[in-house]
Amino acid sequence: MALYITDECINCDVCEPECPNNAISEGDEIYEIDPALCTECVGHYDEPQCQQVCPVDCIPKDPGHVESEAQLMDKYERIMAAQA
Ligand code: SF4
Numbered sequence: 001m002a003l004y005i006t007d008e009c010i011n012c013d014v015c016e017p018e019c020p021n022n023a024i025s026e027g028d029e030i031y032e033i034d035p036a037l038c039t040e041c042v043g044h045y046d047e048p049q050c051q052q053v054c055p056v057d058c059i060p061k062d063p064g065h066v067e068s069e070a071q072l073m074d075k076y077e078r079i080m081a082a083q084a
Pocket residue numbers: 003018019020021022023024033037038039040041042048049050051
């Protein structure tokens with residue numbers, strides 16, 4: 001399941017450099033996560049890195065993007081292949 005950023009985001013920019021997939025970017029009003037690039041950090045880390053650093057805890061899982069561990073690993077491998 002990809003994660004998303006809620007409107008509680010304070011635009012602190014702490015999460016963006018922590019994402020191993022470059023899935024986080026500054027949106028028009030708050031920071032955003034591209035669900036096509038978010039693997040919940042599967043393939044890189046045991047825990048979602050953005051959630052670990054967000055000072056206001058505004059990065060929940062997105063029920064609109066439900067994915068299994070295997071699907072997240074497939075996504076990770078596709079992202080890695082595209083970057084190679
Ligand atoms: S969970 Fe990981 S891959 Fe997804 S946006 Fe956060 S840091 Fe990036």
